[in-house]
Amino acid sequence: MRNVFLFIRKYSNFLFFLLLQMTALSFLFRYNNYHEAAFMNVAGEFTGSINQRYSKVEYYFRLKNINEQLEAENLHLNQLLRQNYERPDGNEKAVMDTVQTDSLREIRKYTWLGAKVVGSTVNTQLNFITIHRGSLQDVRPNMGVMSPQGIVGTVVNVSDNYASVMTLLHRQYKVVVKLKNGGERGTVEWDGISPMFVTLKDIPKSAKLQKGDSVVTSPTSSLFPGNLMVGTIAEIVDDKSSNFYTLKVKPATNFFNVEYVYVIANTQFVEQKRLEDSTRKKFQ
Amino acid sequence: MSELLKNILRFILFIGVQVFILFKMPPLHRFISPYLYYLYILWLPFSMTRAALMGVAFLFGLSLDYFMHTPGLHAAACVLIAYLRPFVVNMLISQEGADKNYLSPSITSMGWAPYFTYVFVLTLFHHGYLVFLEWMSFGSFLYFIGKVIATTGISMLLILLTELLFFRKEKFRTNTV
DSSP states (O other): OHHHHHHHHHTHHHHHHHHHHHHHHHHHHHHHHHSOOTTHHHHHHHHHHHHHHHHHHHHHHTHHHHHHHHHHHHHHHHHTOGGGOOOSSTTOOOOOOOOSSOTTOOOOOEEEEEEEEEEEOOSSSEEEEEESOOGGGTOOSSOEEEOSSSEEEEEEEEOSSOEEEEEEEETTOOEEEEETTTOOEEEEEOOSSOTTOEEEEEEETTSOOOTTOEEEEOGGGSSSOTTOEEEEEEEEEOOTTOSEEEEEEEESSOTTSOOEEEEEEETTHHHHHHHHHHHHHHTO | OOHHHHHHHHHHHHHHHHHHTGGGSOOOOTTOOOOOTTHHHHHSOTTSOHHHHHHHHHHHHHHHHHHHTOTTHHHHHHHHHHHHHHHHHHHHOOSTTHHHHSSSOOHHHHOHHHHHHHHHHHHHHHHHHHHHHHHHHSOOHHHHHHHHHHHHHHHHHHHHHHHHHTOOOOOOOOTTO
16 A cells, blocks of 8 residues: 555656546536537636627727628618519419418428637647537527628537537538539548538539539538528539549638628427437438 | 736737647648747746646646647646756756856856757657647648748747746846745
8 A cells, every 4th residue: 555655655746647637538528429518508608708809909900891891782782672573464462471480381391690709720730610609599500500691610618608619620520512503412522632622522523614613502411591602613624533522712802801690590400300310220 | 016916927929929829820731830839837946846846837737728729739748848957957967066156047147058958848749749640530640740840940949038038037046045
């Protein structure tokens, strides 16, 4: 027994070192697996409030840019208005039905929540943004996030008033998208090389595509409604050994100056997820 | 200003500079991430015990981690260099008893060449371990080597600039300990 104590005393520094290392590594690997970090909720609240204070200063210098984005988005939305379309016959009038549940049993699947970005990184391999809207304001993990220009990422962690969003520029992020023209589905992920481009994989060679084609969200991702802008094809890499294209896509979102985002809540996400999980379990 | 207060202020300042200045800069290349924050650990006083050094390093790394959403990553690297620091200092200290006569490692207390060897060795360990942990979850060997070399180069440059801009005058204390 005495020897045990002597051993501990002699190597106390090394043992303390090992203890701290193990604590740190368990934090790290737990986070990577489940997106749930130790104390991340408490810490998120604190770092979020500091980030917010900083972003207040930075925000002022970006006002011009934000106005331009807003103007472009308003223009886009105005183009979609029903009043723009008129029939030559004056007897008929387009009437917009504002009732959420109509006789054709359409239900509202997605709700949009506005949020302000208070913190972001772009120059690491694991980039996140922090938004000033948390669980008290109806944000939950696994909600899609979109900027006025295109999709941004997915909520992975929420505290009371802040939420962390894993962006497209994160090495472990994946989202199902489709080509706007042909509708072929593929997966977008980031290779970590340049924050200006992400990679689109699994598009079959049968697809007709060219540079500049739009890539939009696919409703199968269950995070986003369909047809939201993701980016445009910047380069087509024709890998001869594969039946699939690897495409370089320029994201529509400018991650360097994104200031306001929309959090997209899928009201049927839990139901869909449960069904898919139970189906998977059945065939295992 | 007392040494404790000074170190607490440095703690906040280094985290602030790393999060709000260096990580806000537009990225140059995927191999380059400008790290400066761990200089805080290299500047801690000689008189701290090894356990205290590691404890402070752990807290310091963890607070950066919570800003970067990578809990444990920087903490692990910081604890490693805090553990190795006394070995490197003992190997490189040139004058007899300099670690008793001066407060903390600096150019004055150690001399130019030994001080920068000390910084270089610990920088290499810090980045090596940090990028190794990244490599475990993604990346390749080329990524590992390239990032360690490029990031070490940038860090050394930043540290040199910091040392020249904020030259720390170390008072020679009598060797009564």
